[in-house]
Amino acid sequence: MADDSARRVVVVGAGFAGLACARSLSRDPQVAVTLIDKHPYQLFAPLLYQVATGGLPEDDIAYPVRAAIPGIHFVRGEVVRIDPSANSVRLASGLDVEWDDLVLAMGSIGNSFNISGVDAHALQMKDISQARAIKHRLLGTYERVQEGEQAREDLQVAVIGGGPTGVEVAGAIAELQKQMAHEFPQIAEYANVTLVEAGPRLLPSFSPKSSERARRALTKLGVEVVLDSVVDRMYPTDIHLKNGRILSAGTTIWAAGVAVEERWRVLGEADRLKPARGGRLPAPDGQRVGHR
Numbered sequence: 366m367a368d369d370s371a372r373r374v375v376v377v378g379a380g381f382a383g384l385a386c387a388r389s390l391s392r393d394p395q396v397a398v399t400l401i402d403k404h405p406y407q408l409f410a411p412l413l414y415q416v417a418t419g420g421l422p423e424d425d426i427a428y429p430v431r432a433a434i435p436g437i438h439f440v441r442g443e444v445v446r447i448d449p450s451a452n453s454v455r456l457a458s459g460l461d462v463e464w465d466d467l468v469l470a471m472g473s474i475g476n477s478f479n480i481s482g483v484d485a486h487a488l489q490m491k492d493i494s495q496a497r498a499i500k501h502r503l504l505g506t507y508e509r510v511q512e513g514e515q516a517r518e519d520l521q522v523a524v525i526g527g528g529p530t531g532v533e534v535a536g537a538i539a540e541l542q543k544q545m546a547h548e549f550p551q552i553a554e555y556a557n558v559t560l561v562e563a564g565p566r567l568l569p570s571f572s573p574k575s576s577e578r579a580r581r582a583l584t585k586l587g588v589e590v591v592l593d594s595v596v597d598r599m600y601p602t603d604i605h606l607k608n609g610r611i612l613s614a615g616t617t618i619w620a621a622g623v624a625v626e627e628r629w630r631v632l633g634e635a636d637r638l639k640p641a642r643g644g645r646l647p648a649p650d651g652q653r654v655g656h657r
């Protein structure tokens with residue numbers, strides 16, 4: 366329990382980083398922690414692809430924040446503004462929460478790199494509602510194609526980005542398509558998955574051996590792996606690559622990188638910190654993990 370003279374620390378975001386930070390600080394009686402998140406749960410994002418392909422129910426990857434840190438002062442709300450001069454954050458509800466120290470741990474959003482058509486036509490997989498939207502699109506397309514309401518080609522799926530998320534989701538969709546073949550044998554042959562990666566190998570942050578193993582495993586599952594291919598622009602069911610190839614897909618999943626939400630990038634200018642790749646704010650000395 367924090368004493369009355371405790372420093373008020375507000376942690377925004379109850380994801381992996383925010384939760385760990387709040388848990389650690391809440392053990393210190395000289396710190397009064399307030400944890401804020403727009404959701405009442407912590408999302409286990411590594412398993413989002415399972416929700417997107419119907420392998421797991423949503424509840425299985427969302428853990429209540431209050432149960433994760435019993436006794437924590439948790440405020441459910443979306444932070445819409447940060448006022449460094451007043452040391453306060455404003456929630457969408459209008460509530461202002463004041464702090465002595467502020468920890469920002471709001472995670473990231475999908476990065477479309479301003480490529481034309483991506484925001485309009487591709488599905489992202491960063492939160493539960495987006496994973497749910499992918500599941501509905503994938504399963505709903507089978508129903509609509511079967512009823513003749515959609516073209517058979519719409520059963521084709523493209524996943525853009527050959528990092529861990531793209532590799533996992535492409536493999537899971539190939540497995541889903543195999544299962545769906547039992548329910549929709551007349552149209553199953555039109556379903557396929559193409560995984561597009563800009564670089565020369567999958568999983569660029571892993572060893573070349575792992576990249577090759579992933580490529581072979583996906584190919585065995587029936588995924589077409591397209592390397593060295595950068596998306597130039599997208600239309601509702603067409604993806605134009607810079608090398609001139611055009612892919613057709615009724616569902617496109619964008620897994621090509623992350624960025625900081627636009628509205629928080631301005632903080633970098635206010636603090637004279639030059640935003641780095643994807644709008645990330647470089648942490649000055651003294652604000653890094655492990656600094657004492």
Ligand SMILES: Cc1cc2nc3c(=O)[nH]c(=O)nc-3n(C[C@H](O)[C@H](O)[C@H](O)COP(=O)(O)OP(=O)(O)OC[C@H]3O[C@@H](n4cnc5c(N)ncnc54)[C@H](O)[C@@H]3O)c2cc1C
Pocket residue numbers: 377378379380381382383401402403404406407408409410411412413414442443444445470471472473490491529530
């Ligand atoms: C599909 C997928 C698969 C992944 N697989 C792996 C993996 O296998 N291994 C691995 O190490 N990493 C994986 N990651 C990455 C990992 O999930 C992230 O690195 C991690 O979640 C980042 O933690 P974080 O706390 O910074 O952000 P997050 O976990 O995203 O948490 C941010 C929190 O902030 C909240 N929030 C955001 N904006 C606001 C606001 N304005 N007001 C209030 N609350 C807000 C959100 O609701 C969320 O709870 C994966 C990510 C995805 C999307």
